[in-house]
Amino acid sequence: MTESSLNKIQNLSGSLSQRVYLSLREAILSMQYPPGTVIRKGAICEQLGVSRSPVAEALARLSAEGLVDVIPQSATKVSCFSMDEIREASFLRQALEIAAVEKVTQERTDEQLAALTRNVRMQALLVEDKDFVGFYQADEEFHTLLMNFTGFNGVSQVLDSVSLHLIRARMLVLPEEGRPAEAVKEHQAILTAIKNQDVDAARQAMKYHIGQLIPRLLPLEESHQEYFKT
């Protein structure tokens, strides 16, 4: 692998710093750069054909988000998981998703309900066809739709930023037999509550749904010990 494992930044838009940031972030979240990987500014510069300034800025942002740990004057590493961080991220995600689903349940329009219904139907079809990649995307879209239906444009990005560690850790979890089908059922429960404008039911359904991730992540601390903080 002499060639870069980074996405070509030519395909991205924005300033160089922005493109470098997106490229590195993608590499980290997709586990192409697994936890513990040493990131050297020089190597990144060479691979992407840019100078050290935009790379430094990108790494500063990743550091602020907790995706990389900078050891001053020494090295920069992709940050390791810690079960505490994962639990915290799950807590934050739960808080945000619950608040969002409560608001949407109360204020939903028929169009919004229709869009969500369409999405969940699609999920069911994709699982039936065993198209798990497609289901994964539809799953993400379901949650993004909910966030956008709150009427607040930024909450989706905030959710992403607090869920970073979850997204990354989830890449390690093999798709368990039957889990996608369960997830669809949970989404349907949420949808039903939204349809009925039952705030308590929506909250409970969402709480349960988000809570399902942590137990599936727990075994990782044993099975991928090398990715965790000691």
Add this chain to the structure above:
Amino acid sequence: MTESSLNKIQNLSGSLSQRVYLSLREAILSMQYPPGTVIRKGAICEQLGVSRSPVAEALARLSAEGLVDVIPQSATKVSCFSMDEIREASFLRQALEIAAVEKVTQERTDEQLAALTRNVRMQALLVEDKDFVGFYQADEEFHTLLMNFTGFNGVSQVLDSVSLHLIRARMLVLPEEGRPAEAVKEHQAILTAIKNQDVDAARQAMKYHIGQLIPRLLPLEESHQEYFKT
């Protein structure tokens, strides 16, 4: 004002970038740099006696947090308020504080309850003495205590980062007659719910408490039109 309105960075710790970041952030949040203020890298460099690199990095972080708007190749300005952003920040804060108070209500220890009780008592005394600055600090401490009692170390920082626009806007609200006393009562209601381990009451009390801020911020859009996005 030839002399800097920025805090001296010598008093801060960490890397130069970090210190510049903290200094600028403080200036923005305290409204020393009101919305719309043009920030020139050169001027900051001169005032703080550093070169452009750490300033650039600091501004990049502030930009990512939404405190400054960078106009490419042209200028950097302290971002203006928008009522949408403020509503969104309030929504996010409500989501986090509610989740936190629910968790603390369920899992609280006697020591935690005692610390909160002590804090609220202090609040009442400070209001009685008309020490509103002291009350403001105790108020903040109350919420910080709650966050820390969730057991998650980072939630307090996440709360700060989503509440940035609220903190800044609140600087414009004059202390209304009687409001601090009301706030103490609301804190007492939250405390009582925590004491009784009544999750629903805690949620309702917190929701009400956080919700009180928005109506008090609404008049700003008229009275300080110059600080708002057009």
Add this chain to the structure above:
DNA sequence: AGTCGTCAACTAACATGTTAGTACAAAGGA
């Protein structure tokens, strides 16, 4: 007089040179 095009001044963005702190390894002493 009003409008459009041009140009000069200024800025952020980027590239590159310089400094200083860290880590690791080899050598010397206990």
Add this chain to the structure above:
DNA sequence: TCCTTTGTACTAACATGTTAGTTGACGACT
């Protein structure tokens, strides 16, 4: 043999030089 020490190689952090894009004002043309 193990611990300490010292020196070297490497890195992030910082300073500074360079580029390119934007803005606003001035002047020419309508």
